[in-house]
Amino acid sequence: IPECCAGFYGDACLLCPGNYNSPCNNRGQCVDKMSGNGTCLCKANFKGTACELCADDDHYGENCTEVCSCIHGECENGPSGNGKCKPDTCKLGFTGDNCDTHINPCGPDLDNCHAHAQCDNANNVIQCICNAGYEGNGMDCIPINPCMQPNRGGCHSEAKCTYISAGRNLCECEVNWTGDGYVCVPVDNCLLPFYGGCDPYASCIYTNPGQNICECRDGFEGNGLQCIPIDSCQINNGDCHSHVSY
Structure with a gap:
């Protein structure tokens, strides 16, 4: 009797989300075999098309049980994250790995910074630093388009990356592909x-x-x-x- 190997699904025996050696990234059970549809039934604490994300956005670590230490920024979350703030995501007036250190005011020198920059006088060196989502020398800051970065804002190769605002983007799987945009799998019409x-x-x-x-x-x-x-x-x-x- 014809049957798909474990980790493959549908009449065409397509590969389950994840990869050959670890369907659903070993964080869930793939509905495989010819009668399956390739859906990943994620374990507790995980979510995503391939169970590649933590169920709670403020958690990180192999088991997604660690709570992010990032305070005034965007956490480097997920199973491969470190719980600290992503680079260049601290809110205005904060700095540090956890964006919890107040930046000292610069007085009148603040007027020289770009509208989307903050002034820092750490170590008695006055400088303008572009805000999270912007890049430049602090005197001139331009919005960062994640879709133009090498990793395309984290979007899958078969996903469309849409610029939303400075440093923010949306991932959507292309036509004939399905998923959360970060992981996309082919659509099997027969299922x-x-x-x-x-x-x-x-x-x-x-x-x-x-x-x-x-x-x-x-x-x-x-x-x-x-x-x-x-x-x-x-x-x-x-x-x-x-x-x-x-």
């Missing part, structure tokens, strides 16, 4: 309720993401979208002997 548009008496065969072909099963004929029973008595007399009625 959807409309069964790829195939007739109930046809086999739906996955070819590419969002694409399939339909083939009538044995005993039926047609284009796969419509299949009718074959009357074998109308073909070579059903292979009956010449002296046998049919």
Whole structure:
């Protein structure tokens, strides 16, 4: 009896989200085999198409049980995070790994900084630092477009990255792909309720993401979208002997 190996799903035996050696990143159970749809049933504390995120955004660590120490910034969360603030995400007036250290005011020198920069006089050196989500020398600051960065804002290779505001973006899987934008998997029409548009008496065969072909099963004929029973008595007399009625 044909069957997919563990970690693969659907009639086409597609790879479960994650990778070959660790479906669902070993943080959940993939609904695999030919009867499965590739969904990851994540363990407690995890979420995401491939269970690649912590269920709580302020948690981090291998088991997503550690609480972020970042105070006035954006936490480096998730299973591979360190719980500290992401670089250049401290709110105005704060600095440090956890964005919990107040920056001393610079007096009139603050007027020289860009509107999207803050003044810092740490170690008695006055300098302007662009705010989180901006880059520049502090005198001139321009918004950072994550979609233009090498990692495309963390979006999957088959996802669209949309710029929202300085340092912020949205990831959405492309047509014929599904997921949370950070992880995208191919759409298998044969696993959807409309069964790829195939007739109930046809086999739906996955070819590419969002694409399939339909083939009538044995005993039926047609284009796969419509299949009718074959009357074998109308073909070579059903292979009956010449002296046998049919």
